[in-house]
Amino acid sequence: MITLDLLAAQDGLRHGFFTRADGVSAGILAGMNCGYGSDDDPANVTANRARAMARLGLPAGALTTVHQVHSPDVVTVEAPFPHAGAPRADALVTDRPGIALGILTADCVPVLFHDPQARVIGAAHAGWKGAVSGVLEATIDAMTALGADPTRILAGIGPHIGRDSYEVGPEFRDRFLSLDPAHHRLFRPSTRDGHWMFDIGAYVEGRLRTAGVTQVAATGLDTLAREDLFYSYRRACLRNEPDYGRGLSAICIT
Template sequence: MPQSPKLESRKLAAIDGVRHGFFTRQGGVSDGIYASLNGGVGSSDAAEKVAENRARMAKALDVAPERFLTAYQIHSPDVVVVGEPWTHETRPRADAIVTATPGIAIGVSTADCGPVLFADREKRVIGAAHAGWRGAFAGVLEATIAAMEKLGAARERLTVALGPMIRQASYEVGPEFVTRFVAAEPEYTRFFKHAGADGHAMFDLAGFIAWRLQQAGVGDIDDLGLDTFADPDRFYSYRRTTKRSEPDYGRHINAIALDR
């Protein structure tokens, strides 16, 4: 079985005892609109193909398929701590996972939202967060850091990587979106570029995520700088699918694990 293509953060890869990957859409068995490494259990892809794709990703991180874990994501700030694997039926509703248990890969599913992977450079504590605008706005990043600290991590020791997500050049939003952000914090105007007389703007999700991390005390941030919307050969994109009126879309898995 070939190893699944995956992207890595240079900074995370330099940490001993940590494996990670931002998996692209390449290297799987799905076809059609899901071609080919669709890891989305919530998609309408054939379940056996999704299972095989996820098994390939688990192999790439050197864990058993049943220890390759994602939650039921709900665009929330909710975080769960995992010590033992759960099943598909018992997976929790949350948008971030943290662990100090070796041999478990924790991951998040994305298709434009921001995948954010965390590791303490000294302690064996890791995290994964699904940071779309709703989750980032509601505090999922800060909640992930707090949960990691309860396991012994320290925010000043964290290395955090931002994976492929929709970027500002591709992310047009309406005036009500801008109003919601600026009403919460006037400084958020920095994350919008004017896009027309109708009040539309281009939103910098990655910049917003990085700023929230910096405000939380994280200094070591690595952004891969890749745009899911603009690169259909490598990435799935919910927004691109919507513009094309396609019936569904694949999901990426972005995961991190501690060596045994």
């Protein structure tokens, strides 16, 4: 489990970006696969999620996740809900102690939020589609509705595909430049002609800061490059593997 000092220093808060170590899944999903959307045995996923919660000192039932769909939609959680009843969304917020908000990723950017004064937390799944459509700003707005203030919010950016690993085509770059020409800073030429390397972490951090969040920290870890620690959708695609695991990021007020 990886933590960030920015969040770890806060009283009454627990968080973690979980690696694939010490899980029960096997094969290409070996380790702590926490995604029911994979072809893993659901019993393995349940056991892995329970192990993650135990590392946070919480019961297995504290974990609450959504059915992620690369949207800007946010759920305000008042009580944990079972996986079978999970709404379609890509972020969660709460002001209730004992609820662990969880996000699943395999290259996308997990972001954990906390306003220590209002004691409001959030968790967002920021793939490029969700980030472009406003999932980060929507999470901040939902936290604000619970009493948070963007100027007090702390944001922790977890492991995600790094700039040296995220190759994209010209149409991808053109889409971002059409949104803002300044986005050219997010791209550098690839070794492959006509392709570019994209810094999604910098894009996410930029959107957080534009939204008024000034206290941002990041793990700086690349999910594709670190197979020993993380699952990666891009890695699975490059290898023509039929499936991939999902890593968990979680945050909880105690």
